[in-house]
Amino acid sequence: MKITALRVVMLRVQQDVGSIEPAWEQGAAMRFSRGGGSVLEIETDQGFTGLGPAVKGRVLEAVEPILVGADPRDVEALFERMRFAMRNQGGMAGVDIALWDLRAKIEGVPLHRLCGAHRDRVPAYASMIRLGAPDERAELAASLQQRGFGAIKLRLHAASMREDLAIVDAVRTRVGASMTILCDANQAQSQGDWQPGVRWDYARALETAKELEQRGVAWLEEPLPRYAYAELRRLRDAVAIPIAGGENLRLQEYGPMLALAPYDIVQPDAMVVDGLTGLRRAFALARQHGARIAPHHGGRGIGTIAHLHACAAAPDVPYVEVLHDPPIGDFAHGFAPFVGAPTLDGSGNLVLPTGPGLGIELDPSFRDRTT
Numbered sequence: 001m002k003i004t005a006l007r008v009v010m011l012r013v014q015q016d017v018g019s020i021e022p023a024w025e026q027g028a029a030m031r032f033s034r035g036g037g038s039v040l041e042i043e044t045d046q047g048f049t050g051l052g053p054a055v056k057g058r059v060l061e062a063v064e065p066i067l068v069g070a071d072p073r074d075v076e077a078l079f080e081r082m083r084f085a086m087r088n089q090g091g092m093a094g095v096d097i098a099l100w101d102l103r104a105k106i107e108g109v110p111l112h113r114l115c116g117a118h119r120d121r122v123p124a125y126a127s128m129i130r131l132g133a134p135d136e137r138a139e140l141a142a143s144l145q146q147r148g149f150g151a152i153k154l155r156l157h158a159a160s161m162r163e164d165l166a167i168v169d170a171v172r173t174r175v176g177a178s179m180t181i182l183c184d185a186n187q188a189q190s191q192g193d194w195q196p197g198v199r200w201d202y203a204r205a206l207e208t209a210k211e212l213e214q215r216g217v218a219w220l221e222e223p224l225p226r227y228a229y230a231e232l233r234r235l236r237d238a239v240a241i242p243i244a245g246g247e248n249l250r251l252q253e254y255g256p257m258l259a260l261a262p263y264d265i266v267q268p269d270a271m272v273v274d275g276l277t278g279l280r281r282a283f284a285l286a287r288q289h290g291a292r293i294a295p296h297h298g299g300r301g302i303g304t305i306a307h308l309h310a311c312a313a314a315p316d317v318p319y320v321e322v323l324h325d326p327p328i329g330d331f332a333h334g335f336a337p338f339v340g341a342p343t344l345d346g347s348g349n350l351v352l353p354t355g356p357g358l359g360i361e362l363d364p365s366f367r368d369r370t371t
Helices: 059-067 075-085 095-109 134-147 161-180 204-214 229-239 249-262 276-288 300-311 333-334
Strands: 003-011 015-020 030-034 038-043 051-052 119-129 151-155 180-184 243-246 320-323 350-351 367-370
Touching: 003 059, 003 119, 003 243, 015 161, 030 095, 051 075, 051 095, 051 243, 051 300, 059 075, 059 095, 059 300, 075 095, 075 276, 095 300, 119 180, 119 300, 134 161, 151 161, 151 350, 161 243, 204 229, 229 243, 229 249, 249 276, 300 333
Parallel strands: 119 151, 119 320, 151 180
Antiparallel strands: 003 038, 003 367, 015 030, 038 051, 119 350
C-alpha cells in the first residue's frame, strides 16, 4: 500500500456565527463559523483516505516528497523523516494526525482502540474564551452544569487579583462544590517578555495561587512566563494547588523542562508537538518524570477529535479540553463539517465515534474546492 497524493480541501462557510474577544488577547476577535477554513486529505492507492487539520503550503512542500510512495502504516518512521525535513520548525501536526487516521482506517478500528483504548468516552471540561463578568460567568457555568459538564476552566485576566477572584467566587457560589473549577492565567503565550494584557509577577502568582487554593480550585495554569522554570518550581514548592502548563512547548523542549519539574501537571498540545505521535511521546516523557498529564487543546474540529482519541487511550488523563463558550463559542460549530463527530452525553463526557480511524468523514455539503 502506498500514499498517492496529499491535498488541501477548502471548506464552505455555511453560517457565520460571530466573534468573541479572547481573554488572552484582549482587543482581538476570535471568529466562529460553521464551516470555513480547510482540512488535509491523504490518499492511498487502495482507496483509503486520511483526514487531518489544515497545514500550510510550506509544510506540504517539505513532506510531500517523503510521503508520496511511502507506506502510510509506517507512521513513526515517517514522523521522524518529516521532522527532519521541517528542521523541527513545527506545523506538521495535521499531516501526522491524518496518517494516524489513515493507519487506523486500514486496520479497520477506531483510532483510540489502535492506541490501546481504555474507555469509550472521556470527561470534558468547558474551556472558557472570554474574561466575562462575575454574574455572567456564573450564569453560564450553571447552564453548563445543567447540560452535564462537571468542570469549567475560567480565565484570569482582570487588572487586579480582586477582580479575578470575584469571578471565581461568583461561579463557586452558583454551582456549588459539585463542579470542578480550573483557572488559567495564560501568562506563557509569548516566547519573550511581552504579550497583550496584564502580566503577572511572582508575587501576584503566589498570592493568587494561595487564594485559589482556599477556594478549592483544581489547578492554576500558566501563572508565569513560558520559560520561567526556576520561578515556577519555586511557586510549585510554595503552594498546595497544582501548577499546570506546557501547552506552548515543542516536543524537543519537554525533556529539559520536565527535568526541572516546574509543573505538577503538564499540558502538551498535539498541534504544537507535531501531532499525535509527538503527543504520545510527551505523555511518555511526563510519566517517566512522575508528572501528571492533562493535555491542552485550544483548537476546534479535527484537533479536538484527535485529542479525544489520545485521551481515551490514556487511563491517567482526567479530561479532554473542549473550547466551549456558548452560544457563539459552542464546540458544536467546529464539529459541523464532519459526519459522525463526537457527542456530549448527559454526564459531561465526550463520546468517541465508533467508526474506523478518527471516526468522522467530511460532509460533502461543506466541500468547496481542492488545492
